[in-house]
Amino acid sequence: MTGPTHAPATVSRRALLRAGLAGAAFGATGCTGSAPPPRLVIAGGVRPGVYIALAKALAEIWQERLRLPAHPEVLTTAGSTQNMQLLTSGGATVAISQVDVAADIATGVTGPGAPLALARLYDDVTHLVVRRDSRFRTLDDLRGARVSIGPAGSGYQPIALRLLEVAGFGADGLGERAELGLGDAISGLRANRIDAFFWSGGVPTDGIRALAAELPIRLLDLGAVLDRMRERFPVYSVGTVPANTYGLPGPVSCLSVRNVLLVTAGMDDATAHALIDAAFDEQPRLARTSPAAVTIDSRSAIGTQPVPLHPGAIEFYRSTKGY
The missing domain is CATH 3.40.190.10 (Periplasmic binding protein-like II)
Incomplete structure (x- = not known):
C-alpha cells in the first residue's frame, strides 16, 4: 500500500x-x-x-x-x-x-x-471504483480493462481475485493488472492511468471521499455475482453503500466482510x-x-x-x- x-x-x-x-x-x-x-x-x-x-x-x-x-x-x-x-x-x-x-x-x-x-x-465493504464518465457499469465490463486489485499483503486483493474468478474471467482477463495501494490507486484513477481499482474498507473511506469531492466517481454494483460469491465463500455478506456516501448516482450493492x-x-x-x-x-x-x-x-x-x-x-x- x-x-x-x-x-x-x-x-x-x-x-x-x-x-x-x-x-x-x-x-x-x-x-x-x-x-x-x-x-x-x-x-x-x-x-x-x-x-x-x-x-x-x-x-x-x-x-x-x-x-x-x-x-x-x-x-x-x-x-x-x-x-x-x-x-x-x-x-x-x-x-x-x-x-x-x-x-x-x-x-x-x-x-x-x-x-x-x-x-x-x-464491517468492510468492497469498493470497485471507476470514473463516472467511464463506460464501466458492471464487473463484467472490466474484461480487458486496466485494474488495480490491491497489493500483496492486503486483505482486499484476495477478495478482488475471488470476485474476478466468480465473474468468469479472472485476473488474466484484465487488460492490465496493477497491485497499487489505496493512495496510488486514487492517483492512478485521477490521472487516467488505470480504469478501476478495488478497495475494501469502512464506509466512508476518507481517501475515496476526498477523491469523490474533486472527481465524480461511480462504484460498480456487484449484485450480479454476490449470490455466487457467497455460495462459494460463506464468510462474506451482502451490503449496500448509500448514494450520499460519495455523491453516487444511487445506492450500490456490494460485498461485506x-x-x-x-x-x-x-x-x-x-x-x-x-x-x-x-x-x-x-x-x-x-x-x-x-x-x-x-x-x-x-x-x-x-x-x-x-x-x-x-x-x-x-x-x-x-x-x-x-x-
Whole structure:
C-alpha cells in the first residue's frame, strides 16, 4: 500500500514480546499485579484508512487506561494479510484483520502463536471504483480493462481475485493488472492511468471521499455475482453503500466482510480481558476516529466466527454482557 511496510519482528523483539506476555498477569484494570503489562505492537494498515486510525486510537487508550510502561507501537502495513503474518510470527501482539483472511491464515496454526479474536469491530465493504464518465457499469465490463486489485499483503486483493474468478474471467482477463495501494490507486484513477481499482474498507473511506469531492466517481454494483460469491465463500455478506456516501448516482450493492481484533493464544487471559475492557469502555472515542467505527458495539462483538474468541475475551463478555 502507500505507507512503508514492516517485516516481521527480529528475534530479539520476539523474545522481548514473549517475555512480556509471559509475565503480564495483571488485573482487568491494569492497575494491579506485580509484573508490568506487556509491550504492545499493533499491526495497523494503510494511510489513509480505518485500520491505522483505529490502531492509533487503541494505542492511546491502552497507554492511558492500562498505564503501560511503553507506548504501544503502531505498524503501518499493507493490510490484513501482512497483519496476520506479523501476528503469527511474533512481529505484532495485536492485529486488525478481515475475518476471511484471519481464518485462512489461522488454519493449521496451533500453540501459542494461534490467532484468537478479542472482538468483531465493524464491517468492510468492497469498493470497485471507476470514473463516472467511464463506460464501466458492471464487473463484467472490466474484461480487458486496466485494474488495480490491491497489493500483496492486503486483505482486499484476495477478495478482488475471488470476485474476478466468480465473474468468469479472472485476473488474466484484465487488460492490465496493477497491485497499487489505496493512495496510488486514487492517483492512478485521477490521472487516467488505470480504469478501476478495488478497495475494501469502512464506509466512508476518507481517501475515496476526498477523491469523490474533486472527481465524480461511480462504484460498480456487484449484485450480479454476490449470490455466487457467497455460495462459494460463506464468510462474506451482502451490503449496500448509500448514494450520499460519495455523491453516487444511487445506492450500490456490494460485498461485506467483518473486521476483527486479534491476539494470539500466547497472551494471558488477564491481558486479553484488560485490552477489550478498555477498548469498549472507550467506544465513543473509537467512534470518533472514523464514521465506520460508529458501529463498533460490544453486543455484536462476539461474532468473530470462524475465528474463536480468546478465553480472556470470553470471560469479559460473560462477566459484563451475560453471554
